[in-house]
Amino acid sequence: MNIDGKQAAAELRVRLAKEVDALQSERGITPGLTVVLVGEDPASQVYVRNKVKQTREVGMISNEIRLDESTTEEALLTILAELNIDDTVHGILVQLPLPKHINEEKIIATIKPEKDVDGFHAMNSGRLLNGEKGALVPCTPQGCVILAKHHLGDDLSGKHAVIIGRSNIVGKPVSILFLQENCTVTIAHSRTQDLPNMCRQADILVAAVGRPEMVKADWVKPGATVIDVGINRIELSDGKTKLVGDVDFNDVSPVAGAITPVPGGVGPMTIACLLKNTVEAAKIYGK
Ligand code: GUN
Numbered sequence: 001m002n003i004d005g006k007q008a009a010a011e012l013r014v015r016l017a018k019e020v021d022a023l024q025s026e027r028g029i030t031p032g033l034t035v036v037l038v039g040e041d042p043a044s045q046v047y048v049r050n051k052v053k054q055t056r057e058v059g060m061i062s063n064e065i066r067l068d069e070s071t072t073e074e075a076l077l078t079i080l081a082e083l084n085i086d087d088t089v090h091g092i093l094v095q096l097p098l099p100k101h102i103n104e105e106k107i108i109a110t111i112k113p114e115k116d117v118d119g120f121h122a123m124n125s126g127r128l129l130n131g132e133k134g135a136l137v138p139c140t141p142q143g144c145v146i147l148a149k150h151h152l153g154d155d156l157s158g159k160h161a162v163i164i165g166r167s168n169i170v171g172k173p174v175s176i177l178f179l180q181e182n183c184t185v186t187i188a189h190s191r192t193q194d195l196p197n198m199c200r201q202a203d204i205l206v207a208a209v210g211r212p213e214m215v216k217a218d219w220v221k222p223g224a225t226v227i228d229v230g231i232n233r234i235e236l237s238d239g240k241t242k243l244v245g246d247v248d249f250n251d252v253s254p255v256a257g258a259i260t261p262v263p264g265g266v267g268p269m270t271i272a273c274l275l276k277n278t279v280e281a282a283k284i285y286g287k
Contacts, residue, residue: 001151001257001258001259002253002258002259002260002261002265003147003150003151003225003227003258003259003260003261003265004264005143005147005260005261005264005265005266005267005268005269006264006268008146008147008150008268008269008272009143009268009269009271009272012146012269012272012273012275012276013054013057013058013272013275016058016272016275016276016279017057017058017059019279019283020058020059020060020279021059023279023282023283023286024059027286029090029282029286029287030059030060030061030282031060031061031090031091031278031279031281031282031286032060032061032062032063032088032089032090032091032278032282033051033055033060033061033062033063033089033090033091033092033093033117033274033275033278034062034063034064034065034083034089034091034092034093035048035051035052035062035063035064035065035093035094035095036065036067036076036079036080036083036092036093036094036095037064037065037066037067037095038067038068038069038071038076038094038095038098038099038102039067039068039069039098039099040069041097043233044095044097047095047271048064048095050271051093051271051274052064054271054272054275055275055278058275060275060278060279061088063089065079067079069099070099071099071102072101072102073101073102073103073106073107076094076102076107077106077107077110080092080094080107080110080111081110083115084110084111084112084115087286087287089115090115090117090278090281090282090285090286091115091117091274091277091278091281091282092111092112092115092116092117093117093118093274094107094108094111094118108120108121109121109122113136114136114281114284114285115281115285116136117136117139117274117277117278117281118136118138118139118274118277119135119136119137119138119139119173119277120138120168120169121136124136124137125168125172125173128173128176128177129176131180134284136277136280136281137173137177137277138169138170138173139269139270139271139273139274139276139277140169140170140174140208140229140266140269140270140273141170141173141174141176141177142177142269142273142276142277143266143269143270143272143273144170144174144177144206144227144229144266144269145174145177145178145181146269146273147227147260147265147266147269148161148178148204148225148227151225151257151258152204152225156178156181156182156183156204157181157182157183158182158183158184159181159183159184159203159204160183160184160185160186160201160202160203160204161175161178161183161184161185161186161202161203161204161205161206162185162186162188162198162199162201162202162204162205162206163175163178163185163186163187163188163206163208164188164189164195164199164205164206164207164208164209164215164246165188165189165206165207165208165209165210165229166187166189167208170208170229171187171189171208172187174206174208175187178204178206183204186198186201186202189209190209195219196216196218196219199215199219199220200218200219200220200221201221202220202221202224203221203224203225204224204225204227205219205220205224205225205226205227206227206229207226207227207228207229207230207245207246207247208229208230208246209230209246210230210232210246211230211232211246212230212232212234212244212245212246213232213234213244213245213246213247213248213249213251214246214247214248215228215246215247215248215252216248216251216252217248217251217252217254217255219252220252220255220256222255222257223256223257224255224256224257225256225257225258225259226247226252226256226258226259226260227260227265227266228245228246228247228249228259228260228261228262228265228266229245229246229266230244230245230246230247230262231243231245231262231263231267232244232245232246243262243263244262245260245261245262245265247259247262249261249262
């Protein structure tokens with residue numbers, strides 16, 4: 001069966017709209033998210049457009065700062081310093097990837113941790129690792145856990161979660177989140193020996209490697225829950241392009257107990273969780 005990310009994201013947005021209402025009436029705070037986009041990357045433009053639209057739909061303030069590809073690192077740092085002290089801005093997101101002449105690590109480190117709704121700042125990843133309250137947790141990993149629970153229910157304890165991929169954005173944080181859910185967690189990657197066999201041990205299999213349709217049916221234990229984080233654009237023989245995940249959906253679908261489609265799985269949840277983080281930031285740190 002398919003796990004419907006669009007539906008789960010819509011449900012989360014309904015809840016968030018109510019929280020936004022309450023924040024406004026009880027504390028006079030309207031959560032505000034500012035997205036900064038440098039350059040003209042077409043995929044980034046689509047993401048940013050969706051973020052802006054959905055932010056407004058739940059009643060939050062959405063600002064977009066579009067900067068030319070040639071923007072200097074110094075100019076971007078100055079803009080972030082201003083956003084950091086702006087009380088109407090509760091969440092700051094700098095869309096990645098950035099042009100090559102800008103140091104991403106430096107940019108992420110400059111965002112005030114309390115406004116870092118991507119959860120990429122070392123303060124937030126440290127808080128997540130330590131299990132501290134108040135951490136802003138990366139959006140895609142949160143979405144993965146919510147979708148797994150959608151199918152399996154709230155109690156994931158004792159399940160074996162195998163994560164393929166060890167990125168700072170998905171692989172590492174999603175591993176910590178499943179660990180907090182009392183799962184047994186294995187992080188697999190390109191150097192893992194006999195990767196298909198490792199994946200076959202999973203009750204929950206998360207694919208976050210960026211390799212189109214890599215996970216095949218014989219990598220999946222019958223009945224397993226498969227969460228596909230990949231978004232890959234592939235060219236078809238007729239010259240058209242198509243979005244596919246890291247999982248070969250048609251091959252794996254009959255074996256899996258449940259699987260997230262691409263598109264319409266993890267993607268919509270990522271944006272909904274970004275809104276959730278912004279509401280959270282406004283609730284905890286808003287004035
Ligand atoms: N580019 C692709 N995914 C992301 C994300 O989750 N956050 C940011 N800031 N940029 C991205």
